[in-house]
Amino acid sequence: MADDDRWLVVGLGNPEGEYGGTRHNVGADAVRAFARREHADLARNKRARCETAETVVAGVRFALAVPQSYMNTSGGPAQQAANWFKVPVERTIVLHDDLDVELGALKVKRGGSPAGHNGLKDLDRAFGSRDYLRVRIGIGRPPGRMPGKDFVLRRFSPAERETVDVTLEEAGDAVVMLATQGLEATQNRYHGAR
Secondary structure: OOHOOEEEEEEEOHHHHOOOOOOHHHHHHHHHHHHHOOOOOEEEEEEEEEOEEEEEEEEEEEEEEEEEEOHOOOOHHHHHHHHHOOOHHHEEEEEEEEEOOOOOOEEEOOOOOOOOHHHHHHHHHHHOOOEEEEEEEOOOOOOOOOHHHHHHHOOOOOHHHHHHHHHHHHHHHHHHHHHHHHHHHHHHHHHOOO
């Protein structure tokens, strides 16, 4: 099978040991949930500086990658994973947390401004492009005047966690739909969903 049909799925987050379960880690959590669902074992890939796995879903080959770095330095490992799996930026799907999307909702888009998201800014620098696809996983807005940078490092309440766990599964469905049906169909499915 040729490499030119493979998709790379990158889940952004901070190191799991210290930051597991925080809002900022939902991208990494979504890729881990996708790997579990597809019985793909993520394993450390020293060359790519990521945990990686490969799987086939709906006849499409996916390489999964969770950078083993801090969020703000995700670009280098993501680029190394793209090189390792020989996947162009146009067939790279990045899953990440988004303050501007309500809790439990998903939005998908190609490129665009990452606003205050330093992980995405680092990806833009490393890839030299914004042509990757994004699955934006809603984490809601901070309460009161709490700064966003503090809010993203907080864990979810039990009720929020139930909602988020469903959303993480849906993020895997969105990834498969992006690869099989394209951006417009996926936007139509998820943007009107809530």
